Amino acid sequence: MQAFTTLEGFAAPLDRANVDTDQIIPKQYLKSIKRTGFGDYLFDAWRFTDPGRMGMTPNERSLNREFVLNQPEYQGASVLLARDNFGCGSSREHAVWALQEYGFRAVIAPSFADIFFGNCFKNGVLPIALDAAIVDELFSQVADGLELCIDLAAQTVTVLGSEKVFEFTVDPALKQKMLSGMDDIDLTLAESALIEHFETGHRERQPWLFRD
Amino acid sequence: MAQTLYDKIWQAHYVGQRADGNSLLYIDLQLLHEVTSPQAFEGLQLARRPLWRVNANLATPDHNVPTTDRDKGFSGITDEIALEQVLTLDENCKKFGVEQFEINDPRQGIVHVVGPEQGATLPGMTIVCGDSHTSTHGALAALAQGIGTSEVEHVMATQCLVQNKAKNFAINVSGRLVPGVTAKDLVLAIIGLLGTAGATGHTIEYRGEAIRALSMEARMTLCNMAIEAGARAGLVAVDDTTIDYVAGRPFAPKGDQWDRAVAYWRTLVSDEDAVFDQTLDLDASQIAPQVTWGTSPEMVSGVDQQVPDPDAMSDAVQAESARLALDYMDLQPKQAITDIKLDRIFIGSCTNARIEDLRSAAAVIRGGHVADNIKQALVVPGSGLVKAQAEKEGLAQIFMDAGFEWRAAGCSMCLGMNPDQLGEGEHCASTSNRNFEGRQGYGGRTHLVSPAMAAAAAVAGHFVDVREFG
Numbered sequence: 001m002q003a004f005t006t007l008e009g010f011a012a013p014l015d016r017a018n019v020d021t022d023q024i025i026p027k028q029y030l031k032s033i034k035r036t037g038f039g040d041y042l043f044d045a046w047r048f049t050d051p052g053r054m055g056m057t058p059n060e061r062s063l064n065r066e067f068v069l070n071q072p073e074y075q076g077a078s079v080l081l082a083r084d085n086f087g088c089g090s091s092r093e094h095a096v097w098a099l100q101e102y103g104f105r106a107v108i109a110p111s112f113a114d115i116f117f118g119n120c121f122k123n124g125v126l127p128i129a130l131d132a133a134i135v136d137e138l139f140s141q142v143a144d145g146l147e148l149c150i151d152l153a154a155q156t157v158t159v160l161g162s163e164k165v166f167e168f169t170v171d172p173a174l175k176q177k178m179l180s181g182m183d184d185i186d187l188t189l190a191e192s193a194l195i196e197h198f199e200t201g202h203r204e205r206q207p208w209l210f211r212d
Numbered sequence: 213m214a215q216t217l218y219d220k221i222w223q224a225h226y227v228g229q230r231a232d233g234n235s236l237l238y239i240d241l242q243l244l245h246e247v248t249s250p251q252a253f254e255g256l257q258l259a260r261r262p263l264w265r266v267n268a269n270l271a272t273p274d275h276n277v278p279t280t281d282r283d284k285g286f287s288g289i290t291d292e293i294a295l296e297q298v299l300t301l302d303e304n305c306k307k308f309g310v311e312q313f314e315i316n317d318p319r320q321g322i323v324h325v326v327g328p329e330q331g332a333t334l335p336g337m338t339i340v341c342g343d344s345h346t347s348t349h350g351a352l353a354a355l356a357q358g359i360g361t362s363e364v365e366h367v368m369a370t371q372c373l374v375q376n377k378a379k380n381f382a383i384n385v386s387g388r389l390v391p392g393v394t395a396k397d398l399v400l401a402i403i404g405l406l407g408t409a410g411a412t413g414h415t416i417e418y419r420g421e422a423i424r425a426l427s428m429e430a431r432m433t434l435c436n437m438a439i440e441a442g443a444r445a446g447l448v449a450v451d452d453t454t455i456d457y458v459a460g461r462p463f464a465p466k467g468d469q470w471d472r473a474v475a476y477w478r479t480l481v482s483d484e485d486a487v488f489d490q491t492l493d494l495d496a497s498q499i500a501p502q503v504t505w506g507t508s509p510e511m512v513s514g515v516d517q518q519v520p521d522p523d524a525m526s527d528a529v530q531a532e533s534a535r536l537a538l539d540y541m542d543l544q545p546k547q548a549i550t551d552i553k554l555d556r557i558f559i560g561s562c563t564n565a566r567i568e569d570l571r572s573a574a575a576v577i578r579g580g581h582v583a584d585n586i587k588q589a590l591v592v593p594g595s596g597l598v599k600a601q602a603e604k605e606g607l608a609q610i611f612m613d614a615g616f617e618w619r620a621a622g623c624s625m626c627l628g629m630n631p632d633q634l635g636e637g638e639h640c641a642s643t644s645n646r647n648f649e650g651r652q653g654y655g656g657r658t659h660l661v662s663p664a665m666a667a668a669a670a671v672a673g674h675f676v677d678v679r680e681f682g
Contacts, residue, residue: 017529018408018508022648027629031276031293033250033300051654054293083529085409088442089646091344092248093360114412114444115344115358122362171376173233185261188370191230195372198227198238208465208473209240209337212267
């Protein structure tokens with residue numbers, strides 16, 4: 001996994017609550033058996049005015065010029081500024097893969113849906129929950145260019161060009177994992193003896209759970 | 213200390229902490245389907261890792277499979293990309309030795325219908341699947357959660373999930389549902405009250421007189437949509453209904469093992485003085501049949517109500533969401549719900565495609581016929597076994613005589629990954645779980661309802677109150 005330590009970049013706004021993973025990456029692209037190739041279809045039904053198919057390139061599509069991410073000032077943004085309950089709905093990790101491939105390394109919102117939140121930490125994309133009032137403030141500044149510096153170790157979001165620094169909370173264990181970028185499975189397999197010990201006891205307590 | 217049902221299952225599966233401080237939860241069963249498993253299997257192969265415990269996995273293709281031409285097996289799949297995905301599941305299962313109900317196995321079906329039906333889902337289990345509606349299995353007092361593909365791979369390789377414990381949310385439902393009102397209406401009403409993020413970070417336990425009176429299938433409908441209230445898992449405590457349901461199923465324990473299991477399962481209830489972090493109390497008898505009018509499951513009203521007026525909403529973000537939703541749905545503020553004209557009907561999905569759902573829909577039809585303005589009315593059973601049962605009971609004939617199309621099992625139009633999709637602008641009365649923009653097809657407009665409400669709407673051509681129908 002790609003580690004996340006610090007990120008300097010500018011933000012793009014998506015001013016809608018309850019953005020679901022069906023919007024982030026629609027179903028027709030989930031037929032892929034790969035982990036890559038989703039960035040071109042991020043927010044597909046909002047970015048384009050025509051229905052898309054797997055394999056189409058953005059050049060073949062009809063761009064929705066009114067959609068915020070298509071506006072020139074937000075090209076190259078690496079932080080997505082969003083509203084409450086971002087990433088709700090389907091568990092599809094393709095949503096995080098699409099955001100990452102498009103160029104987003106962090107999402108700032110007042111709240112996130114649980115499964116999406118967890119999926120972000122598996123891919124080096126940092127979801128940052130800030131108070132709704134702070135998110136409102138950031139939304140009000142984003143049109144003038146909102147350059148941010150995110151420091152995971154310090155747990156801060158700094159608005160560059162101002163003295164504003166916002167602190168955020170993050171689970172210490174998840175933070176450690178993101179900073180190291182270490183493979184999650186390796187970290188767990190390092191505890192194989194612990195798992196085997198548990199499994200032996202579990203099998204004695206509930207033998208009907210084991211068909212082997 | 214007094215424990216909730218969730219606390220008990222968590223404790224019984226808590227392995228310990230990794231060196232980096234993350235907690236490990238042991239997983240008893242992983243259900244696999246074609247959409248969210250290929251990248252996980254690929255990851256295992258690249259790292260040359262085996263499955264930790266092969267028999268803890270069970271697979272079936274469901275999302276992509278067509279609901280017609282099933283006798284042709286794989287060659288019935290005309291979409292080449294979908295075919296590759298279904299074939300990849302098949303190859304991976306064979307390579308790794310995972311038990312699979314293949315595309316033309318009579319036991320194939322929607323993974324969340326198949327698990328309980330086979331007795332693969334057992335009380336007290338921890339279950340995961342790369343699908344958010346895994347919460348369905350909580351009806352059997354199993355801690356069942358949807359996970360992402362990286363987690364699928366992690367569970368394959370380690371039999372554990374890296375997870376922090378969630379909080380406890382009690383939803384206490386007193387009274388009884390009135391005739392014509394179902395578990396689907398109850399859960400939609402709950403989501404309407406809580407909002408789609410109302411239970412984020414929590415495991416819901418549905419409790420109370422109304423829940424005890426529900427069948428297992430109705431409890432599955434209820435737990436299925438826990439995720440639509442933000443909860444990763446929903447639970448219902450074990451009682452006689454649970455034990456009776458599991459008894460005799462193919463994967464269920466037998467003989468002495470059964471007796472021992474039942475004795476343990478009886479303990480899978482929250483202690484009387486257990487403390488919940490949050491509670492919601494409601495009275496089942498006050499709930500009307502529900503219909504969603506917007507693009508999020510929380511945008512829901514009783515069928516006897518009107519589409520709300522965004523201008524009358526006090527919360528600015530909520531009002532803006534409602535405006536966007538009404539624009540997408542092409543509905544007017546204050547329009548009567550019963551005036552919403554429909555184009556298609558979908559009875560199916562992991563929410564409502566079990567035999568009881570089909571019985572309830574068929575009972576409403578009673579010799580009626582699908583209205584002329586309905587372009588298509590689909591019934592897609594949740595599994596091959598549900599399909600066979602419905603055919604044996606004569607339900608399939610009732611549907612076909614009424615002008616419904618009777619299809620083979622799969623996820624179908626719930627998410628339109630297979631050819632069953634809505635056309636642009638079409639309104640659908642759907643027994644599925646999500647009314648998100650484009651969910652059932654590009655530009656499609658979904659209204660979530662119960663099977664009985666969908667059947668009544670098919671005959672009327674628009675929404676009607678099933679309590680007064682026929």
